[in-house]
Amino acid sequence: MTHHQFGGTLLAAALLVVLTGCSGPAPVSPVPATSLPSTTPTEPVDDPEVIVAPTADADSQAAAIETAERATAAFARPQLNPRAWYDGMLPYLSQRGAEAYSGTDPSAIRVTAVTGDGAVLEGSTDVLLIVALPTDAGTYNITLTRSGVDEAWLVERIRPAAD
Amino acid sequence: MKGRTGAIALLAAPLLIVAGLLAVILLVFVPSTQANACGASRLLDLADVPDGPIAGYTGEQLDNAAAIMNAGASAGFQRDAQTIAVMVAMAESGLRVLEAGTAQRPDGLGLFLQPDDPAWGTSADRLDPQASSLGFYRALAGLGPWQQLEPTVAAHRIQGGDDPFRFESFYAPAAEVVGTLAGGGQVVCQSGYLVFPLEPGFQMTSPYGYRGQVVPGQTINPWHAAVDLQNWPGPCGQPVYAITAGKVTVVAGYQVSIKSPDGYTVSYLHMWLPDVMVDVGDDVIAGQQIGRVGNNGPSTGCHLDLRVNVIGNTNPLLDDLPRAENDCTNAGGRRVCGPVGFVHPEAFYDAFGVELCPADTCRRTY
Numbered sequence: 001m002t003h004h005q006f007g008g009t010l011l012a013a014a015l016l017v018v019l020t021g022c023s024g025p026a027p028v029s030p031v032p033a034t035s036l037p038s039t040t041p042t043e044p045v046d047d048p049e050v051i052v053a054p055t056a057d058a059d060s061q062a063a064a065i066e067t068a069e070r071a072t073a074a075f076a077r078p079q080l081n082p083r084a085w086y087d088g089m090l091p092y093l094s095q096r097g098a099e100a101y102s103g104t105d106p107s108a109i110r111v112t113a114v115t116g117d118g119a120v121l122e123g124s125t126d127v128l129l130i131v132a133l134p135t136d137a138g139t140y141n142i143t144l145t146r147s148g149v150d151e152a153w154l155v156e157r158i159r160p161a162a163d
Numbered sequence: 164m165k166g167r168t169g170a171i172a173l174l175a176a177p178l179l180i181v182a183g184l185l186a187v188i189l190l191v192f193v194p195s196t197q198a199n200a201c202g203a204s205r206l207l208d209l210a211d212v213p214d215g216p217i218a219g220y221t222g223e224q225l226d227n228a229a230a231i232m233n234a235g236a237s238a239g240f241q242r243d244a245q246t247i248a249v250m251v252a253m254a255e256s257g258l259r260v261l262e263a264g265t266a267q268r269p270d271g272l273g274l275f276l277q278p279d280d281p282a283w284g285t286s287a288d289r290l291d292p293q294a295s296s297l298g299f300y301r302a303l304a305g306l307g308p309w310q311q312l313e314p315t316v317a318a319h320r321i322q323g324g325d326d327p328f329r330f331e332s333f334y335a336p337a338a339e340v341v342g343t344l345a346g347g348g349q350v351v352c353q354s355g356y357l358v359f360p361l362e363p364g365f366q367m368t369s370p371y372g373y374r375g376q377v378v379p380g381q382t383i384n385p386w387h388a389a390v391d392l393q394n395w396p397g398p399c400g401q402p403v404y405a406i407t408a409g410k411v412t413v414v415a416g417y418q419v420s421i422k423s424p425d426g427y428t429v430s431y432l433h434m435w436l437p438d439v440m441v442d443v444g445d446d447v448i449a450g451q452q453i454g455r456v457g458n459n460g461p462s463t464g465c466h467l468d469l470r471v472n473v474i475g476n477t478n479p480l481l482d483d484l485p486r487a488e489n490d491c492t493n494a495g496g497r498r499v500c501g502p503v504g505f506v507h508p509e510a511f512y513d514a515f516g517v518e519l520c521p522a523d524t525c526r527r528t529y
Contacts, residue, residue: 049416050388051415051420100327101327103319104325104327108323108324108325109325122474123476125410127410127422127443127444128424141426145424145446147444147445148444156424157328160325162478
């Protein structure tokens with residue numbers, strides 16, 4: 001074994017100790033673990049810093065609103081038979097949405113028309129956002145998701161907003 | 164040395180493959196075995212039903228829940244089906260035998276608001292807890308392999324209506340009521356829409372709120388918008404589970420965030436990134452392992468920092484939770500408030516009728 005290899009092995013071993021620092025025998029008395037403020041000496045910091053998820057860009061949000069409006073228009077057809085209603089919904093639905101709305105009897109749907117423009121709710125992200133949409137049965141919240149920023153938005157939920 | 168290691172690797176390879184196959188098989192069967200692990204049903208003595216409250220339900224409501232459970236047990240249904248039946252009765256009638264319909268279901272009657280249709284029996288049947296429950300269980304069995312459906316979706320297919328998700332918020336309280344009435348508690352039952360982030364038996368090592376841990380000479384916000392949890396002993400490397408379903412929105416630094424389809428966001432802090440098992444854009448379900456407990460970031464030992472932010476929330480159950488930015492303290496002449504949008508994680512669980520840190524299983528070390 002050369003010195004170089006030996007050094008590498010030591011480094012690897014040291015890293016292993018650092019990475020699995022808790023794998024040794026457990027201490028006998030509990031040591032409460034807490035989030036501590038960062039030890040950066042001068043800058044004020046929150047404890048700890050929480051990263052806010054990125055939001056979708058304006059074009060992408062506009063695309064989400066358009067999908068929400070189209071999906072809700074397809075949703076708002078209580079006069080259709082269940083098969084035709086579901087077929088109309090499917091192009092807009094995520095896999096979870098498709099499972100949830102399968103077997104729905106559209107005759108119970110109160111919405112018959114979208115009556116205004118949709119707006120993205122605060123706290124939106126680039127992979128999940130909620131569009132609030134005015135309808136003739138009150139405001140509905142439409143949850144849209146996508147698996148990546150290059151994918152199309154798909155609808156997961158269309159729910160009446162709480163009163 | 165090298166040769167021997169190679170031989171061991173060769174020997175180990177088939178074992179690993181077998182272990183991998185077993186893991187796959189176990190994963191595939193998790194939903195049903197988990198439901199069964201929640202408990203078999205048994206007939207309850209109605210005289211022993213406590214007055215409550217359990218998850219906010221009391222008296223007559225708990226008697227009705229017990230009647231629903233007994234009808235299921237008598238017909239051979241297990242606790243997973245009992246929980247769905249109680250969940251539906253909570254959503255439809257508040258666990259009361261309603262003698263008139265509602266605006267949404269004008270011809271509905273009884274615990275399940277069953278409509279005026281021969282399939283649900285006579286009016287007397289629909290008003291009878293036992294008979295109406297049996298009707299519900301028959302309909303559940305009639306769905307086919309209902310265990311493969313989300314409980315709220317199974318309920319929606321039976322009850323109808325325009326919102327497949329309207330039962331979701333009632334699952335956790337239903338599981339709490341069913342688990343408590345059946346005995347043995349619900350804590351070991353990691354299923355449904357709201358679960359614990361660590362294996363039950365964890366301890367809480369730091370509370371939510373202003374902690375006053377200002378390091379001298381620094382202007383550090385000492386507001387802890389989280390609870391710290393750890394399994395003990397051996398907290399490092401323990402599995403971390405998503406507490407609710409949603410989309411992974413952040414995997415960076417020492418943080419994983421998952422945004423619910425209802426809009427709120429749950430963040431899980433201090434995992435080492437190589438231990439994180441999900442990527443941004445992934446869908447996760449409640450109870451899915453997302454990583455392992457670590458000590459990454461500003462942290463003094465392996466633990467999970469769990470925090471909930473309600474910015475953009477649409478679930479009315481969470482509307483009234485006090486927000487951290489309105490929770491202010493005067494600290495040495497300086498007004499210190501919590502960060503915007505965060506709520507107490509224990510209050511979040513409470514809103515669904517679940518106790519995050521019950522006295523009998525969760526020690527508070529602070």
